[in-house]
Amino acid sequence: MAQDELDTQVGKHWQVDEIDIKNLVYFPAAPLSAPRQAMEDCTVADLHSPAGTCLLVNLWKLHRDPNIWSNPLEFQPERFLKEGASLDVRGKDFEYVPFGSGRRICPGISLALQVLHLTLVRLLHGFEMGI
Numbered sequence: 001m002a003q004d005e006l007d008t009q010v011g012k013h014w015q016v017d018e019i020d021i022k023n024l025v026y027f028p029a030a031p032l033s034a035p036r037q038a039m040e041d042c043t044v045a046d047l048h049s050p051a052g053t054c055l056l057v058n059l060w061k062l063h064r065d066p067n068i069w070s071n072p073l074e075f076q077p078e079r080f081l082k083e084g085a086s087l088d089v090r091g092k093d094f095e096y097v098p099f100g101s102g103r104r105i106c107p108g109i110s111l112a113l114q115v116l117h118l119t120l121v122r123l124l125h126g127f128e129m130g131i
């Protein structure tokens, strides 16, 4: 199915470039953070969590907050060349944490940033896969 989409939207020329991205479905790799447990009673943004509460950060929602992002539902990679250009992806700027933050931050971040997208698209485009 993913291969059909790539064949239709990108073609069979095996070369994906920036202009193709707008035609591909946009889903985050990790919509929620890893679970955390409140070690003591805490209140964040009027939400009280007693000690022991399991907490997950809704990264999908955070990354679509209209108070932070203009047209948040539109896939606009160029926003990271403009208003988002100075954002750190390694968990320091809490409005943009695609790899999480803190002790449980994604340990694959360096690998992902270098090779994951190219590897995945090449695999999907070139091979029949099923589960």
Ligand code: HEM
Binding pocket: 029, 030, 032, 033, 034, 035, 059, 097, 098, 099, 100, 101, 102, 103, 104, 105, 106, 107, 108, 109, 111, 112, 116
């Ligand atoms: C675009 C690619 C990726 C994205 C967006 C991503 C995102 C994330 C996020 C949001 C978390 C939760 C972090 C938190 O809760 O603070 C996570 C955890 C994790 N990621 Fe990734 N990840 C990616 C690629 C990878 C790769 C390539 C690896 C391994 C080679 C990897 C291994 C892990 C592991 C083991 C955890 C769990 C860490 C823990 O529970 O302490 N990830 N990732």
